[in-house]
Amino acid sequence: MRSGTVPPRRLGLDNAVNVDDVRAMATRRLPTAVSDFIEGGGEGEVTLRRNRRSMDALTFRPRALSDASSRSLATTMLGTPVSMPLALAPVGLAALAHPLGERAAALAAAEAGIVSTLSSSSCWSLEDVADATPDAPKWFQLYVWRDRGITGEVVQRARAAGYRALVVTVDVPVGGRRERDLRNGFTIPPRPTWRHTGDVLAHLPWVARFGWDEMFGHGLTMGNFGGKTAVTKRMAFMERVNSRFDPGMTWDDLEWLRSLWDGPMVIKGITNERDATEAVARGIDAVWVSNHGGRQLDGLPATIDVLPAVVDAVDGKAEVYLDGGIRRGSDIAKALARGARVCMIGRPYIYGLAAKGQAGVTKVIELLRTQLDNTLALLGCPSVEALDEDWLRR
């Protein structure tokens, strides 16, 4: 769903004016099955659409003549100063968009002074990414595997490599049914068949780059779990998730993770006040309101709609973040006005990666920064810290 004006025909990073423009560049470069994997949502994609619709439905209440001459975007996340209330959400298999994948994204975030969260399902290993960005604040996202030995080991490696917070994702007990992937016969690693011939021919530069990297470079690996050997067997994405992730995980498993991780712990994938209350009772440091970008349970509410109830339930005892459908700086302003401390983006920076690697991610971050600053000025709001419900119409 587009959220803006029509882009020029000769679109490049230089004349991209919003995230949709970068998305258009990405779509042109990626085979349909790959861009479907990135764009897709669970089942009928109702939640995916709802994330955007609910965001668009919110309206502002600016303050005229209130001195908009200087604005501050800086804030903190779990005590770490960041240049703006934005962070990169974990996105697995980012090398599908660009061979430098998660490493390029982490470098762009470091340069921009924001936090990046590395997916445990990354192609680049957590050590590779840490070595590339030694001084930058980085978080590590965990899926709990059935094999607790493997899970525990990766947590300890993340701590040793200097990741500052552990983000435990709780909305993937099993893989969501993404119908686009099922129809496309999408596997990891991708396997072009006769019916993909047209798609492959239309995207030869991607195919060549991906093929070259598969053969001679880093390739599509499970960087944190055995590298290339872990993905030699082709599997449908859902099948891969269901064979590894533990659907039997409970709140008590958080206690076990605590015994391995002495830093801050964040819980990602909360969409209601009951779970938020439980998370706080379990001593979680931050609650990340997310419906996985509409990719898991379809029929969930938009994250922006449940945010106020979660913020009330948390009652200042933990930080609250939000992702899902953030495509403009004004979306960040809306979420902050509703009580989020910081917003995260998933697909937008993957569009940037696909469009032009690290430079594309930088472009997306800087577009959102410029838009957020512009929104604050137009609202007459001096800082992101000053945003509250009063800046929205009820």
Ligand SMILES: Cc1cc2nc3c(=O)[nH]c(=O)nc-3n(C[C@H](O)[C@H](O)[C@H](O)COP(=O)(O)O)c2cc1C
């Ligand atoms: C291609 C793709 C892969 C993802 N992989 C992960 C992952 O490995 N771990 C995780 O916690 N969330 C994952 N997510 C969800 C994102 O972290 C985030 O919640 C979501 O993308 C936010 O919505 P947005 O794409 O509208 O910004 C993934 C999302 C996408 C689009």
